[in-house]
Amino acid sequence: MPETASRTLGYARVSTVGQTLAAQLDQLRAAGCRPIFQEKVSGAKADRKQLALMLRGLQVGDVVTVTAIDRLARSVFDLFAIVKRIEDAGAVFRSLREPWADTTTATGRMMVAVMGGMADVEREIIYTRTQEGRARAKAAGVKLGRRPKLTPEQRRQVVAQLKDGAQKADLARTYGVSWTTIHREQQRAGI
Numbered sequence: 229m230p231e232t233a234s235r236t237l238g239y240a241r242v243s244t245v246g247q248t249l250a251a252q253l254d255q256l257r258a259a260g261c262r263p264i265f266q267e268k269v270s271g272a273k274a275d276r277k278q279l280a281l282m283l284r285g286l287q288v289g290d291v292v293t294v295t296a297i298d299r300l301a302r303s304v305f306d307l308f309a310i311v312k313r314i315e316d317a318g319a320v321f322r323s324l325r326e327p328w329a330d331t332t333t334a335t336g337r338m339m340v341a342v343m344g345g346m347a348d349v350e351r352e353i354i355y356t357r358t359q360e361g362r363a364r365a366k367a368a369g370v371k372l373g374r375r376p377k378l379t380p381e382q383r384r385q386v387v388a389q390l391k392d393g394a395q396k397a398d399l400a401r402t403y404g405v406s407w408t409t410i411h412r413e414q415q416r417a418g419i
Contacts, residue, residue: 240253
């Protein structure tokens with residue numbers, strides 16, 4: 229079976245419609261990137277169609293190139309996860325602006341390992357802050373989670389009507405909720 233020649237793929241992204249991809253595209257073309265996956269979408273969005281398309285199509289030996297790592301990811305955790313997917317596909321990653329972010333070199337591979345550790349720390353910090361915030365909110369009397377579909381009075385009415393033989397589908401239409409909401413009230417009441 230003939231060996232497939234490696235490709236140099238580019239990824240370019242800007243966050244807002246007013247920004248232009250032109251400078252990134254020029255740099256990526258000068259670096260020999262063909263094809264270049266490009267999109268205008270926030271880096272914070274998980275659903276980046278062109279990035280996903282590029283990652284799905286990676287082949288062993290491909291070189292994924294960006295002009296700067298902030299074009300690829302918005303956090304260390306996100307960057308590590310994307311670079312790991314690239315490496316898992318047998319491809320390598322490099323940034324034109326940050327020469328240390330080049331997994332074709334031993335130093336670059338070491339930096340990816342360090343990023344993995346930083347991503348773990350970042351994830352732990354986020355988890356801790358979230359838990360602390362939830363605890364403060366609960367202590368302040370804030371009810372966490374989704375708001376109930378029915379008020380306490382509506383719940384009492386639904387239970388009373390169920391006990392009188394009302395149909396769940398009819399009650400759901402009357403109160404503007406799903407059948408499963410009425411069913412849950414029936415189960416809570418033990419009817």
